[in-house]
Amino acid sequence: MLVDVKELSEDTAKLAAAPLWPLSDDDLTDTLRAAHRLTQAAQVLQAQLVRQADARGVPAAQGYRSTARWLRTLLMLDPQPARELAEAATALRRPVIERAVLDGHADLRQAAVIATTVEAIPADLGDFDDIAADEAARIVGQAEQTMIDMADRLPAYQLRRVGERILAHVAPELLERADEAALTRQEARARRRRALTLSLPVDGLVRVSGVLGAEDAATVQAALHPLCRPLPEDDRTAPQRRADALVDVCRLALRTEKLPDDGGEPPQLAVTVAYQPLTRTLGTARTDTGQRLSAATVRRLACDARILPVVLGGNSQVLDTGRARRLATGALRRALHVRDQGCAFPDCDLPPRWTDAHHITAWNDGGETSLDNLVLLCRHHHRLVHEPGAGWQIRLGADRRPDFIPPPLVDPGQRPRRNLCHQRQ
Structure with missing residues (x-):
């Protein structure tokens, strides 16, 4: 298999280097579809290899706490792609779903949605004593095939919405009873999985990512929405307005002085500023998180932000640690x-x-x-x-x-x- 994979990789690299201008418009789109299917098949192979390595305990034997961490080192992947590959290995353990991807009826994201949906059905039906095991298995199989058929028309995010009420399509008589149990478990699962992360700064940007339960997300949306409307002569995009609104809400929380103390002091942003005594101007600065700021940003923060400026002179001696006025x-x-x-x-x-x-x-x-x-x-x-x-x-x-x-x-x-x-x- 290794020889075959290497030959396929070399052939694909040659195709990627070939000129595309001779292709007609129809050939171009058909080739794009074929290339997409090729990548999906290659990712199925990757998932199979990861699942086999996991079954053998290779990541743990090499000192890694999780398969995703092992993949990050082995393949030099960022955290998110590594997690997605590890999750794909789990999703494709159902042969019918794996076959659907290989046959071009679904991609990996759709496969993950289908697997998550059908694997939740037995739990949804588990509380009902009047449903036999063979009947539950029939419902699972029918749901799996129904979602695979829908994958030809619906991308993963829409397929997920269908999956939330798949019993309406395959067992409508059970829908109402199952919905309450499913929603209760969903809320508990969302509570456990809630998370918020801020990446290290890259080119002046910090990536904010995370997941919230539906109730918490509604609370955040309610707080941001009044601040997201365009202002006069506003050229910000909608995502930019949401980002500004999130910062505004946090700034308001700091200004209320009702947040818990942090290290015995009110929460505040410490900024170390270079000061030019001859010109009486502020230079670049550094926050207590290590992020560098421009002089223009420092001047804006110095107006009214809840910050503690630490102004340094020559040889980094402290000249000023804040003035209340x-x-x-x-x-x-x-x-x-x-x-x-x-x-x-x-x-x-x-x-x-x-x-x-x-x-x-x-x-x-x-x-x-x-x-x-x-x-x-x-x-x-x-x-x-x-x-x-x-x-x-x-x-x-x-x-x-x-x-x-x-x-x-x-x-x-x-x-x-x-x-x-x-x-x-």
């Missing part, structure tokens, strides 16, 4: 709420609880933490006014309310604008 708190924050009524940026309707107190003249440039040098801005507009080259200027008018001067690209006349959304007394 930097933050707009207590009576000053309440005065800002009364004056601005929310984000003061023109046409933004976010309320005060979703805002930062932005220093009009930067705090590190000598700007005071006073009512005449502060303005409430939501996170999106706070980031906007700090962006290099954005061109927005802020000043207080004669009535001590903030005016926003747009850049020439927005208004060549640069006429002052105000927020007209918030109610004024």
